[in-house]
Amino acid sequence: MNLPSAAAPTHFPRILFIHDYRPEARALMDLLRQLLLGYPTEKLHWWYCRETPLYEQPDLRAASLHGCCLPEKLVPHQRWTEPKSLILENFWAPRAARHLERTIAAVQPDVIWLLLFGWTIPVVERTRFPKGARVHASLCDMPDTNGMKRVIGAPRCQRFLATAIRILTQAESCSGGGHGMVAEISRLAQRKDGLVVHSGFEPHHLAALENAPADSTDAGTIRIAYVGTIISEKDFLAMLAALKKVRAQLPQKVVLEFFGGRNYRSRAWFEPDWMTEHGMFTDEGLVAALRRCAWGVVVMDSCGEDLQYSRFSFPNKVGTCLSAGVPVLGFGHPTSSLAHIMQAHRLGRFTPATASADLENFWLESLRLPSPRTLFRDDILRCAQTEFNAAEMRAKLWQLWGVK
Numbered sequence: 001m002n003l004p005s006a007a008a009p010t011h012f013p014r015i016l017f018i019h020d021y022r023p024e025a026r027a028l029m030d031l032l033r034q035l036l037l038g039y040p041t042e043k044l045h046w047w048y049c050r051e052t053p054l055y056e057q058p059d060l061r062a063a064s065l066h067g068c069c070l071p072e073k074l075v076p077h078q079r080w081t082e083p084k085s086l087i088l089e090n091f092w093a094p095r096a097a098r099h100l101e102r103t104i105a106a107v108q109p110d111v112i113w114l115l116l117f118g119w120t121i122p123v124v125e126r127t128r129f130p131k132g133a134r135v136h137a138s139l140c141d142m143p144d145t146n147g148m149k150r151v152i153g154a155p156r157c158q159r160f161l162a163t164a165i166r167i168l169t170q171a172e173s174c175s176g177g178g179h180g181m182v183a184e185i186s187r188l189a190q191r192k193d194g195l196v197v198h199s200g201f202e203p204h205h206l207a208a209l210e211n212a213p214a215d216s217t218d219a220g221t222i223r224i225a226y227v228g229t230i231i232s233e234k235d236f237l238a239m240l241a242a243l244k245k246v247r248a249q250l251p252q253k254v255v256l257e258f259f260g261g262r263n264y265r266s267r268a269w270f271e272p273d274w275m276t277e278h279g280m281f282t283d284e285g286l287v288a289a290l291r292r293c294a295w296g297v298v299v300m301d302s303c304g305e306d307l308q309y310s311r312f313s314f315p316n317k318v319g320t321c322l323s324a325g326v327p328v329l330g331f332g333h334p335t336s337s338l339a340h341i342m343q344a345h346r347l348g349r350f351t352p353a354t355a356s357a358d359l360e361n362f363w364l365e366s367l368r369l370p371s372p373r374t375l376f377r378d379d380i381l382r383c384a385q386t387e388f389n390a391a392e393m394r395a396k397l398w399q400l401w402g403v404k
Contacts, residue, residue: 011404012043013110013134016103020050020120022067023060031140031177031199031316032115033060033283034390035397045107047100049119050075064107068099070119076151085152089122097126110134111401114171116164117141118148125163136400137168138197139185140177141313146306165189173400178314180337195396199319200388205287209325209381212373221253222367225293225326227286227317228260231309232301235354239299239331240269242359247274250367257293259286287324294372295348296321300332302354310336319388322347327376329366331359345387346379348372 019032023046036044037060046062051069070092076084100123104112114124114137121143129135143164144157152160168174168189175195176182182194201209224243230236240256247254258264258277265277281289290296298318301310314337321328327348332338334352342350351362369375 009398009403011402012040013402014043014045014107015039015111015113015401016045016047016107016109017062017113017115018047018100018120018124019115020048020118021052022046022048022065023062025050025052030283030320031197034199034202035197035394036060037202037390037394039398045103045109047103049096049123066099066103066107068096070096081151082153085156088119089156093119093122094126096123097128100124100127104130104133111136113401114138114167115140116167117143118160121160121163121167124167134402135167135171136173136175137164137171138175138177139164139168139181142181142184142308145309145313147309175397175400176312177316178312178337178341180340181312181314184312195393195400197393197397198314198388199316199323200390200393201319201323201384202390205323206381206384206389209377209384212325212377219252221255222250222295223255223257223293224329225290225296225321226256226258227290227296227320229262230264230299231315232299232306235302235331236299237269238302238354238356238359239297242356243363244271245356246360246363246367249364252367254367256297259289286320290321290324290326293324293326295366296324296326296328298328298330298332298338300330300336300338302331302333302352304333304335307333307335310338313337314341318347319390322380322384322388323390325373325377325380327372327380329362341387345383346376347383348376 041061042063044062045064047066049069070088074084074087074092112129112133112135114135116137116139143160148157165188168185169191173193174185174191175197176185177198179196182196185194186192254274256275259281261280264270265272278289298315300315310333318328318338318341328342329348330338330342330350332352339350339352342348349366353359353362
């Protein structure tokens with residue numbers, strides 16, 4: 001068990017976590033598992049409002065699960081989004097709020113942790129919390145990204161954002177998924193105590209990187225890792241087209257490896273002669289598999305078409321790659337959270353380029369660098385002690401909850 005400090009805590013408050021999905025859902029962020037690593041199972045309870053057919057066997061467990069799931073037929077996707085949204089907002093959300101109130105009464109938590117996103121927001125808005133309830137609110141993604149606007153409409157997204165900010169203002173404590181998000185919370189909610197939380201290095205990851213030998217990746221093969229969801233399809237395909245062109249100009253074999261079980265092998269762009277997709281790993285299994293790779297790739301919106309996402313949402317795949325000692329090749333807008341972290345710390349190479357020729361040059365220059373894991377190792381270690389120290393972030397968060 002990894003504890004957030006050398007002295008093991010003896011008091012853990014009972015937590016009720018409010019989130020879209022159950023802890024074993026594949027849609028659950030790796031970040032949540034990391035932030036709760038080592039927390040006593042019997043002290044953790046879970047309320048959720050979405051079902052998914054994709055489940056796994058996670059390390060994270062909860063003492064009790066309480067679901068009030070919205071009907072899948074009513075989930076807004078592509079058709080009838082406005083009528084469905086009206087039904088959910090005006091009929092399902094009040095019913096779910098009453099269910100959440102009963103859950104709070106049954107669990108009697110010491111801390112209620114809210115992850116504010118999507119349909120959880122109108123549920124929380126309608127929930128009558130007990131007087132004096134300790135509420136911690138987290139915001140990792142803005143509710144008014146382009147994707148959300150397409151699904152539920154811009155006016156509703158603006159209402160959800162205003163509601164989220166009001167909840168953040170009233171909460172006893174709050175956190176955001178990166179420096180950009182916490183700065184925006186500070187501006188909108190007028191509070192200066194927001195805690196930055198994102199994925200990072202565990203103590204044994206730091207020790208492994210400190211003691212790692214010189215770059216031991218296969219000299220004849222350049223393995224490039226892509227972890228998790230494709231954030232911006234258009235930018236991803238532009239990056240991929242440029243990589244495909246430069247492969248023939250390199251003496252080594254280039255392999256693009258996908259991690260996260262998203263079934264990318266079924267996509268039209270997937271080429272099995274130089275791409276491979278892995279199934280699901282445990283958190284530690286993923287880090288071990290990534291250590292075979294020379295680079296990790298993170299692609300965000302390079303044209304600034306969805307700045308509400310790219311400026312304020314931090315791609316946790318950055319921390320996942322770095323925790324395996326894998327430097328990052330970043331593609332994104334100059335104002336993105338990815339650009340900011342890579343300008344502040346030498347974690348790999350970043351480009352805001354969108355033109356094909358510039359992307360190809362970036363790939364050639366990057367892939368011709370010898371031993372990139374060794375080249376960026378010391379800089380990644382320095383950054384890990386500050387920006388990506390998972391144990392330190394977890395300790396600060398637990399202290400807010402009253403862990404002693």
